[in-house]
Amino acid sequence: xxxxxxxxxxxxxxxxxxxxxxxxxxxxxxxxxxxxxxxxxxxxxxxxxxxxxxxxxxxxxxxxxxxxxxxxxxxxxxxxxxxxxxxxxxxxxxxxxxxxxxxxxxxxxxxxxxxxxxxxxxxxxxxxxxxxxxxxxxxxxxxxxxxxxxxxxxxxxxxxxxxxxxxxxxxxxxxxxxxxxxxxxxxxxxxxxxxxxxxxxxxxxxxxxxxxxxxxxxxxxxxxxxxxxxxxxxxxxxxxxxxxxxxxxxxxxxxxxxxxxxxxxxxxxxxxxxxxxxxxxxxxxxxxxxxxxxxxxxxxxxxxxxxxxxxxxxxxxxxxxxxxxxxxxxxxxxxxxxxxxxxxxxxxxxxxxxxxxxxxxxxxxxxxxxxxxxxxxxxxxxxxxxxxxxxxxxxxxxxxxxxxxxxxxxxxxxxxxxxxxxxxxxxxxxxxxxxxxxxxxxxxxxxxxxxxxxxxxxxxxxxxxxxxxxxxxxxxxxxxxxxxxxxxxxxxxxxxxxxxx
Amino acid sequence: xxxxxxxxxxxxxxxxxxxxxxxxxxxxxxxxxxxxxxxxxxxxxxxxxxxxxxxxxxxxxxxxxxxxxxxxxxxxxxxxxxxxxxxxxxxxxxxxxxxxxxxxxxxxxxxxxxxxxxxxxxxxxxxxxxxxxxxxxxxxxxxxxxxxxxxxxxxxxxxxxxxxxxxxxxxxxxxxxxxxxxxxxxxxxxxxxxxxxxxxxxxxxxxxxxxxxxxxxxxxxxxxxxxxxxxxxxxxxxxxxxxxxxxxxxxxxxxxxxxxxxxxxxxxxxxxxxxxxxxxxxxxxxxxxxxxxxxxxxxxxxxxxxxxxxxxxxxxxxxxxxxxxxxxxxxxxxxxxxxxxxxxxxxxxxxxxxxxxxxxxxxxxx
Numbered sequence: 001x002x003x004x005x006x007x008x009x010x011x012x013x014x015x016x017x018x019x020x021x022x023x024x025x026x027x028x029x030x031x032x033x034x035x036x037x038x039x040x041x042x043x044x045x046x047x048x049x050x051x052x053x054x055x056x057x058x059x060x061x062x063x064x065x066x067x068x069x070x071x072x073x074x075x076x077x078x079x080x081x082x083x084x085x086x087x088x089x090x091x092x093x094x095x096x097x098x099x100x101x102x103x104x105x106x107x108x109x110x111x112x113x114x115x116x117x118x119x120x121x122x123x124x125x126x127x128x129x130x131x132x133x134x135x136x137x138x139x140x141x142x143x144x145x146x147x148x149x150x151x152x153x154x155x156x157x158x159x160x161x162x163x164x165x166x167x168x169x170x171x172x173x174x175x176x177x178x179x180x181x182x183x184x185x186x187x188x189x190x191x192x193x194x195x196x197x198x199x200x201x202x203x204x205x206x207x208x209x210x211x212x213x214x215x216x217x218x219x220x221x222x223x224x225x226x227x228x229x230x231x232x233x234x235x236x237x238x239x240x241x242x243x244x245x246x247x248x249x250x251x252x253x254x255x256x257x258x259x260x261x262x263x264x265x266x267x268x269x270x271x272x273x274x275x276x277x278x279x280x281x282x283x284x285x286x287x288x289x290x291x292x293x294x295x296x297x298x299x300x301x302x303x304x305x306x307x308x309x310x311x312x313x314x315x316x317x318x319x320x321x322x323x324x325x326x327x328x329x330x331x332x333x334x335x336x337x338x339x340x341x342x343x344x345x346x347x348x349x350x351x352x353x354x355x356x357x358x359x360x361x362x363x364x365x366x367x368x369x370x371x372x373x374x375x376x377x378x379x380x381x382x383x384x385x386x387x388x389x390x391x392x393x394x395x396x397x398x399x400x401x402x403x404x405x406x407x408x409x410x411x412x413x414x415x416x417x418x419x420x421x422x423x424x425x426x427x428x429x430x431x432x433x434x435x436x437x438x439x440x441x442x443x444x445x446x447x448x449x450x451x452x453x454x455x456x457x458x459x460x461x462x463x464x465x466x467x468x469x470x471x472x473x474x475x476x477x478x479x480x481x482x483x484x485x486x487x488x489x490x491x492x493x494x495x496x497x498x499x500x501x
Numbered sequence: 502x503x504x505x506x507x508x509x510x511x512x513x514x515x516x517x518x519x520x521x522x523x524x525x526x527x528x529x530x531x532x533x534x535x536x537x538x539x540x541x542x543x544x545x546x547x548x549x550x551x552x553x554x555x556x557x558x559x560x561x562x563x564x565x566x567x568x569x570x571x572x573x574x575x576x577x578x579x580x581x582x583x584x585x586x587x588x589x590x591x592x593x594x595x596x597x598x599x600x601x602x603x604x605x606x607x608x609x610x611x612x613x614x615x616x617x618x619x620x621x622x623x624x625x626x627x628x629x630x631x632x633x634x635x636x637x638x639x640x641x642x643x644x645x646x647x648x649x650x651x652x653x654x655x656x657x658x659x660x661x662x663x664x665x666x667x668x669x670x671x672x673x674x675x676x677x678x679x680x681x682x683x684x685x686x687x688x689x690x691x692x693x694x695x696x697x698x699x700x701x702x703x704x705x706x707x708x709x710x711x712x713x714x715x716x717x718x719x720x721x722x723x724x725x726x727x728x729x730x731x732x733x734x735x736x737x738x739x740x741x742x743x744x745x746x747x748x749x750x751x752x753x754x755x756x757x758x759x760x761x762x763x764x765x766x767x768x769x770x771x772x773x774x775x776x777x778x779x780x781x782x783x784x785x786x787x788x789x790x791x792x793x794x795x796x797x798x799x800x801x802x803x804x805x806x807x808x809x810x811x812x813x814x815x816x817x818x819x820x821x822x823x824x825x826x827x828x829x830x831x832x833x834x835x836x837x838x839x840x841x842x843x844x845x846x847x848x849x850x851x852x853x854x855x856x857x858x859x860x861x862x863x864x865x866x867x
Contacts, residue, residue, distance in 0.1 A: 297754075317756070317758075318754060318755070318756040319756035321756060322755065322756040323756070328754060330750075330751075335748070335750055337751065338748070338751055339744055339748035339751045340747070340748065341810075342743060342744065342747045342814060346740065347751075350740070350744050350752070350755040351755040351756045353740055359731075359735045359736060360736070361735045365740075
């Protein structure tokens with residue numbers, strides 16, 4: 001791709017980007033949200049046409065007019081949001097739009113053969129081609145999507161944030177596969193890998209390329225560059241301390257669980273959360289971390305045990321929680337965290353409309369939501385804008401602004417930085433730190449914060465104490481100084497447990 | 502453009518449509534269409550569908566749907582007529598119509614949120630009261646009904662599973678069942694009460710006072726719309742309705758009592774159909790089990806033309822009023838032009854699709 005430009009109205013999305021990738025190479029494409037990665041990849045796939053610049057594929061001019069066109073030329077995308085039809089079977093998905101025919105009918109035997117071959121190519125030949133996609137775990141669905149690209153004869157494969165919703169072991173499996181697909185001795189595909197996780201880029205890619213404000217601003221060998229160098233290139237300034245840690249004073253316990261039992265696989269959990277403390281919950285996806293948070297917020301029914309807030313047992317409903325000073329941010333921003341078709345202001349004030357006024361009209365709501373969105377630094381035209389129009393990072397800030405508006409004492413944050421850009425991440429980290437330390441406002445009491453995260457550097461950088469959840473059981477909380485990535489991972493995979501038994 | 506001006510333009514979109522069609526007919530038939538008498542007639546023609554559409558706006562904004570509006574209205578007129586026939590005071594008979602709406606709303610809402618027990622409890626209570634009426638008299642029947650309701654309510658939680666159902670299915674069932682009940686109650690015949698009392702006057706212009714300007718039915722319609730507009734836009738309940746329609750999971754996370762709010766939405770929404778039944782009865786002066794057929798679709802059309810989304814989270818009472826008026830203006834105007842019925846039907850159909858298409862376009866532009 002040479003000198004590619006694209007404008008949308010007054011905004012220049014791409015301003016002369018050069019990019020090339022060869023067979024057998026894995027190119028890491030990084031950049032903040034809005035840097036132009038998605039636009040660039042849409043042009044490559046044929047979903048958008050560039051205003052200027054040229055594209056070449058195998059030395060020949062390549063100008064796809066539609067995604068179908070691009071796919072036929074051998075360019076395939078594996079999207080962040082999976083694009084499979086959940087009601088169809090694996091094999092039906094694999095050949096969708098390119099079904100082998102015999103006369104007027106689909107050639108079932110040929111379809112099965114193509115499916116088997118493609119599944120073998122992605123190293124998952126044991127998967128039943130007749131299985132419905134909706135029954136597969138997330139990791140397998142992604143493999144099916146990659147297999148579909150293979151079945152269509154892809155030569156260039158683009159991964160857009162493929163691991164943002166995968167558990168660690170699924171992600172590891174994906175890395176192995178990506179390396180295998182790029183291996184010149186094997187398939188020898190050209191691979192473009194977009195990710196927010198710099199560690200992944202360093203582990204996986206042969207070369208990286210940084211986009212900022214629609215331009216290529218850096219390129220290099222990820223084995224030589226440090227994560228800080230890449231991050232600095234992305235945000236355009238020095239990133240010295242991603243995880244600030246102000247002086248925090250641990251105060252009284254505001255939230256206590258006694259043998260709290262919620263939805264399976266959660267087993268009864270007991271611990272105390274104090275003011276001025278950031279408490280981390282680590283563990284594999286599906287181990288029961290989110291279930292602990294959901295049980296605390298009473299989103300899942302509390303089956304037994306007690307939740308004590310500020311020394312008193314309260315009603316176990318989400319409604320009561322918000323009024324007792326407990327707020328939660330969901331890990332699933334789109335389906336649960338935010339009402340995307342409502343305005344920013346509506347989303348922020350929803351749990352505590354009573355704080356707006358007795359008759360909360362839209363003007364009053366917009367006025368009330370102002371300070372919280374301002375403190376979080378939500379970039380928006382006005383608080384009347386629909387949340388769905390914002391970027392991921394800004395959406396997450398709206399979800400956090402809700403807790404600020406409701407002035408809760410206990411913040412339950414489930415994957416608060418999943419799928420958002422480094423700049424927003426840094427801002428959210430510093431906000432969490434300031435809340436826990438009781439700054440910036442005079443007289444604001446330090447908050448108690450519980451964070452669930454799959455991203456270990458984040459937990460280690462931000463938390464005062466961390467506990468690991470494994471198979472529904474919550475381990476003993478220990479000060480962060482006593483943990484490192486290896487020990488967290490060992491306990492999360494249940495390895496230490498087996499040794500001690 | 503000034504954002505304030507732009508916002509007004511956005512919100513007034515359907516109103517421009519109304520002014521456009523109105524001006525068109527006024528220009529073509531000034532002497533017949535653009536008279537005060539005809540404006541009053543059009544308000545009267547809008548009242549029944551309009552008042553039901555005001556209620557349906559709550560349901561649709563919450564992400565639900567009600568396909569049984571027409572059947573509820575028919576059942577309401579029959580119940581009012583039967584009560585009058587049985588010698589009940591006129592006001593009690595009218596309240597009977599409202600009760601039908603509220604009770605149907607409670608039943609539908611209970612089924613939608615999955616409280617099968619509540620729905621059965623109310624149903625059982627009404628059935629038992631009905632059966633025991635002749636033997637024990639009104640009070641005895643009421644006591645029996647309450648006893649049954651309490652019994653089922655006490656048992657309900659344990660016996661019946663929590664089973665939420667899609668509103669489309671629940672109200673599709675009610676569409677048939679309520680019409681059937683109306684026919685059963687009326688013995689397949691319209692019910693002709695002897696004495697109508699003030700119910701006979703609701704759709705006619707009075708001799709003095711406010712009702713000499715607009716019929717009481719139209720005043721009731723406008724007052725209901727006004728109250729509903731304030732409730733939907735400016736109360737916690739109203740904001741919660743929008744939140745549930747936009748994303749139910751988010752609403753739950755944010756501590757909105759989703760089940761309770763939805764139940765209330767159906768009670769309010771179908772309750773308005775009960776009010777519509779009073780107006781329809783006043784209009785017909787009989788209880789007719791076959792009346793108001795197809796009204797459910799006119800009601801939905803009014804709400805949608807007014808800018809509501811069938812997936813929920815969007816809509817306004819103001820828009821619904823405009824939507825209902827647009828349909829009346831087209832019907833009335835076509836009649837004044839001497840066009841056949843089929844032209845009205847085609848025009849209305851075209852307007853529904855055009856309105857939604859324009860709405861999409863406006864959203865994309867903003």
